[in-house]
Amino acid sequence: DTGVSQDPRHKITKRGQNVTFRCDPISEHNRLYWYRQTLGQGPEFLTYFQNEAQLEKSRLLSDRFSAERPKGSFSTLEIQRTEQGDSAMYLCASSFVVENTEAFFGQGTRLTVV
């Protein structure tokens, strides 16, 4: 296992379309996080899974956003009716369920809404 994998790496979509991103965490990592990073800013927390349970969602995650982790392995993040303001880098990270363990980030999916 070479690390956290995200797909696609880049996505260009028209406003109003739906998009879905996938994240494959490091094997046996129970925790999975989604972050969003806009140009010139630090990443912002979106949501957190422990195994298949989505335990926290940021208020940044509007009703158009939904995330799943159906079997506690890979996760998907879907954005419905995309808006230009959704253009950002979407980062996935995973870690073990141990308090001081470090989270490892994937390469990210860069979304451009035109």
Added chain:
Amino acid sequence: ELKVEQNPLFLSMQEGKNYTIYCNYSTTSDRLYWYRQDPGKSLESLFVLLSNGAVKQEGRLMASLDTKARLSTLHITAAVHDLSATYFCAVALFGETSGSRLTFGEGTQLTVNP
């Protein structure tokens, strides 16, 4: 709400010079991370600081943590062009429903000029 502030946000320095990036945070935490990000890329972990007084060094970079002052520093010694990147500090807050979510600073964009 946890706030993380970095300064400076932009730093232009000459090769061979020394400089320090500062990271202040608003809530007690004893875990702080430093990341490097190259343009269009994901986050590369540099340091994990787990306790008050922790100091870690890797090459020309040295990071320290003062939990009482809620301050971390990233010191650059004899800068070289390859260090040009954006540097983020991030503070972890552990919670039952939030895992180890990270709150990031705005980042310091470092440019090292020949």
